[in-house]
Amino acid sequence: MSYHKYGIDPALVERVKLKMKNPVVKDRMKQLMNGVTKYDLQDRVKVRRLLKTACGILHERLTSVQEEQIVSFVIDQKIDPNNTFHLLKLWGMFR
Numbered sequence: 001m002s003y004h005k006y007g008i009d010p011a012l013v014e015r016v017k018l019k020m021k022n023p024v025v026k027d028r029m030k031q032l033m034n035g036v037t038k039y040d041l042q043d044r045v046k047v048r049r050l051l052k053t054a055c056g057i058l059h060e061r062l063t064s065v066q067e068e069q070i071v072s073f074v075i076d077q078k079i080d081p082n083n084t085f086h087l088l089k090l091w092g093m094f095r
Contacts, residue, residue, distance in 0.1 A: 002093060006073040012066070013094065019058050028057045038080035047071050 003013065019025050032053055040046045048071050055062055062070070080086050 003073055006069045006076075007065075008069050008073060009066070012060070012062075016058060016060065017094065019060075025057060029054060032057065033081065036081055038078070038082070041074055041077075041079045041081070044071060044075060047074050 004010070020029065032050065036050070040050075048067065051062075051067060051070055051074075077086075077090070079090065
C-alpha cells in the first residue's frame with residue numbers, strides 16, 4: 001500500500017529523501033533505528049517517539065495530522081526491520 005493513500009504529502013517525502021542523502025543525517029538516522037524491533041514498530045507510542053526524534057534530526061516540523069498519518073502508515077505496514085523483504089518493499093515504495 002502506498003503512502004499516498006494515508007494522505008502523506010509527496011513533497012515532504014521528497015524533502016526527507018533529499019536530506020537523507022547527507023551522510024551525517026543518514027548516520028544519525030541509522031543510530032536512531034539501531035535495535036528497533038518489529039514489536040517497537042507496532043507500538044503507537046514508540047513509533048510517535050521515533051518520529052519526533054527523526055523530525056529533530058531532519059529539521060522537519062509536522063502537524064499533528066501529519067504525525068498521525070505517518071504513525072498509522074508505519075503501524076499498518078507491519079514492518080520487520082530484520083526482514084530483508086520488508087525493507088526492499090519499503091525501499092521500492094519510496095524510490
